[in-house]
Amino acid sequence: MGIDIRLPLGILFLLLGSILVVYGAASDASLYGQSLGINVNLYWGVVLLAFGALMFALSRRGARAEARAGNPPQSPRSSSH
Amino acid sequence: MTGIDWLILGLYFAFVLGIGVALKGSMKTSTDFFLAGRAIPAWVCGLAFMSANLGAQEVIGMGASGAKYGIATSHFYWIGAIPAMVFVGIFMMPFYYGSRARSVPEYLRLRFDEKTRGLNAISFAIMTIFSSGISMYAIAKLIQTLHVFDGVFQRLGLNSSWIFDFAIIISAIVVLVYTFLGGLSSAIYNEVLQFFLIVAGFLPLSYLGLKNVGGWSGLKATLGPSYTHSWAGLSHANTNRLGVEWFGLVMGLGFVLSFGYWCTDFLVVQRAMAAKSMSAARRTPLIGAFPKMLFPFLVILPGLIAIALPTQPAVPSHARVVVGAEPPGKGIIPFKVDASSGQPMLDKDGKPQLDYDLAVPSMLLHYFPPGMLGLGLTALLASFMSGMAGNVTAFNTVWTYDIYQSYIRPGATDAHYLWMGRASTVFGIAFSIAAAYMANRFNNIMDMLQLVFAFVNAPLFATFLLGMFWKRTTGHGAFTGLLAGTAAAAIHHGLTLPAGAAVGIKGGWLAVTHTYPSEMAQNFWTAIYAWSTCFLVTIVVSLMTRAPEESKLVGLVYSLTPKPEEEPLAWYARPASLALMVLAGTVLLNIIFW
Numbered sequence: 001m002g003i004d005i006r007l008p009l010g011i012l013f014l015l016l017g018s019i020l021v022v023y024g025a026a027s028d029a030s031l032y033g034q035s036l037g038i039n040v041n042l043y044w045g046v047v048l049l050a051f052g053a054l055m056f057a058l059s060r061r062g063a064r065a066e067a068r069a070g071n072p073p074q075s076p077r078s079s080s081h
Numbered sequence: 082m083t084g085i086d087w088l089i090l091g092l093y094f095a096f097v098l099g100i101g102v103a104l105k106g107s108m109k110t111s112t113d114f115f116l117a118g119r120a121i122p123a124w125v126c127g128l129a130f131m132s133a134n135l136g137a138q139e140v141i142g143m144g145a146s147g148a149k150y151g152i153a154t155s156h157f158y159w160i161g162a163i164p165a166m167v168f169v170g171i172f173m174m175p176f177y178y179g180s181r182a183r184s185v186p187e188y189l190r191l192r193f194d195e196k197t198r199g200l201n202a203i204s205f206a207i208m209t210i211f212s213s214g215i216s217m218y219a220i221a222k223l224i225q226t227l228h229v230f231d232g233v234f235q236r237l238g239l240n241s242s243w244i245f246d247f248a249i250i251i252s253a254i255v256v257l258v259y260t261f262l263g264g265l266s267s268a269i270y271n272e273v274l275q276f277f278l279i280v281a282g283f284l285p286l287s288y289l290g291l292k293n294v295g296g297w298s299g300l301k302a303t304l305g306p307s308y309t310h311s312w313a314g315l316s317h318a319n320t321n322r323l324g325v326e327w328f329g330l331v332m333g334l335g336f337v338l339s340f341g342y343w344c345t346d347f348l349v350v351q352r353a354m355a356a357k358s359m360s361a362a363r364r365t366p367l368i369g370a371f372p373k374m375l376f377p378f379l380v381i382l383p384g385l386i387a388i389a390l391p392t393q394p395a396v397p398s399h400a401r402v403v404v405g406a407e408p409p410g411k412g413i414i415p416f417k418v419d420a421s422s423g424q425p426m427l428d429k430d431g432k433p434q435l436d437y438d439l440a441v442p443s444m445l446l447h448y449f450p451p452g453m454l455g456l457g458l459t460a461l462l463a464s465f466m467s468g469m470a471g472n473v474t475a476f477n478t479v480w481t482y483d484i485y486q487s488y489i490r491p492g493a494t495d496a497h498y499l500w501m502g503r504a505s506t507v508f509g510i511a512f513s514i515a516a517a518y519m520a521n522r523f524n525n526i527m528d529m530l531q532l533v534f535a536f537v538n539a540p541l542f543a544t545f546l547l548g549m550f551w552k553r554t555t556g557h558g559a560f561t562g563l564l565a566g567t568a569a570a571a572i573h574h575g576l577t578l579p580a581g582a583a584v585g586i587k588g589g590w591l592a593v594t595h596t597y598p599s600e601m602a603q604n605f606w607t608a609i610y611a612w613s614t615c616f617l618v619t620i621v622v623s624l625m626t627r628a629p630e631e632s633k634l635v636g637l638v639y640s641l642t643p644k645p646e647e648e649p650l651a652w653y654a655r656p657a658s659l660a661l662m663v664l665a666g667t668v669l670l671n672i673i674f675w
Binding site: 011019031034035036038045051 | 273
């Protein structure tokens with residue numbers, strides 16, 4: 001019922017990942033002394049981005065499978081064809 | 082905190098509230114609100130089952146214990162939680178889910194009688210309010226200690242003494258909004274978000290920390306074997322950091338306390354009751370057990386690293402999170418500071434005490450630059466809030482179904498109970514706020530309450546075990562057993578004392594007849610006595626009272642219930658296979674960290 005949590009989860013992590021990647025790429029290397037010289041924002045941001053994309057893709061696939069099963073999701077988009 | 086950190090925190094809040102708003106429309110019946118319509122997939126319930134317990138006490142407490150006791154803290158997971166989670170999934174869920182009870186107290190009424198349910202429902206309701214209050218207090222205290230809001234408050238010209246109140250109000254409002262709108266579904270979905278956030282925020286922390294101290298072997302070399310072995314030294318209480326011998330640990334923690342919590346506490350069981358089918362309900366705790374098994378690496382390991390690092394008070398000032406002039410402690414854990422005098426607090430030998438609760442927050446500040454720091458702190462706050470929401474959703478269900486519908490106003494319409502659910506969410510949170518202030522003002526009262534809850538909880542598992550697996554158990558037996566078990570816990574506590582403690586809240590208030598090597602040993606043995614007393618008294622009284630009618634126990638007792646039908650699932654997804662996998666993994670981890 002309600003929502004497929006993979007969708008908001010995917011979007012949240014896509015956004016979090018993007019923020020960290022952009023900030024990591026733009027920030028000065030001197031910021032990363034405390035993290036052992038590793039640009040954690042950039043690298044971990046990429047991981048979060050990948051996770052977000054995976055969750056997003058899974059939720060889309062789930063929605064398509066549900067539509068095929070004759071149980072269309074209640075979004076108005078599916079009826080506009 | 083810098084702008085980027087605020088952005089991440091704000092994004093999280095937007096999603097949390099957004100989920101509540103998105104679910105608002107689907108709350109049509111009380112079942113939707115209290116049991117998420119019994120329509121949640123197993124993996125979502127499983128992660129929520131695990132995360133509901135992952136509140137402030139867990140994340141901060143396990144890191145603190147890691148710094149204090151070392152890897153032996155993993156016993157709370159590897160002989161504590163995991164076997165109990167497997168047991169509830171395989172053996173108990175068929176009765177919880179199959180009986181269609183809407184709550185754990187309701188199961189007790191179906192299986193036993195009204196008085197047993199009443200006792201459990203009322204003590205549980207009070208307990209959840211205080212737990213959620215303590216969570217709220219922990220959030221506010223942490224925000225205050227880490228000076229998260231200080232910069233903002235200064236800029237706005239506000240008095241920084243209001244930060245504690247501000248933090249309480251904010252966390253209360255956020256939790257109120259999303260549980261009020263979306264009920265249990267909202268809480269469960271947010272627990273899933275929280276789970277992934279904790280992993281996202283803490284995994285790099287463990288990685289960086291471990292890399293810094295030279296890996297596990299480096300940690301071993303710095304800290305020595307007492308910190309890095311979980312079983313070695315457990316043959317005697319004096320040869321390990323926990324101060325417990327193996328029997329007390331295995332029986333007290335592994336059996337009585339863990340099974341008591343994971344198998345009977347409605348806060349976690351509710352997550353499985355929301356599952357969409359019997360097989361999903363049974364798989365819920367088993368799926369939760371997989372990440373649970375690995376969580377020591379996320380929550381305990383940072384504590385060990387914090388104590389192993391060279392002592393250094395320096396905290397980067399650009400983070401705007403200045404721990405300030407606090408004196409250095411050990412590793413990166415500062416000394417506990419008396420708020421009124423500003424001096425370190427001393428233990429009874431005159432040595433300054435370490436503030437172990439700051440182990441994990443100090444680690445975040447130590448390793449994370451802006452950006453990741455925001456993610457780490459967001460993960461911490463998320464875990465606190467969903468711990469609170471877990472208590473609130475369990476409270477509103479037990480209040481509405483087991484107290485209000487049973488004793489105050491039976492026979493009203495479903496819409497009325499749905500309304501009551503929302504109303505009780507509001508006053509539940511209001512009471513929690515009161516409890517949070519009480520924890521702030523009167524620490525002793527809080528300690529005492531937690532002690533009383535421990536007495537009430539300790540015998541519970543004996544009642545459920547007998548109720549589910551021995552059809553002869555009667556309501557009178559269960560009720561008397563519970564009272565006797567609670568009394569036994571209190572008497573045992575009153576007669577014993579941990580080594581070096583003063584008579585009073587720590588025990589010995591009747592007479593000191595035995596001294597335990599540590600408080601943990603005393604706790605475990607209190608539980609063992611409570612459980613055994615409840616077990617024996619329940620059996621004796623049951624045999625003395627009239628046997629319950631067997632026809633009424635179908636679906637509630639093992640021997641009178643047909644085996645649950647297995648859904649056609651792939652072999653690896655069946656409950657029994659999941660159970661074997663997770664148990665094998667746990668045995669392996671115990672051996673590796675022997």
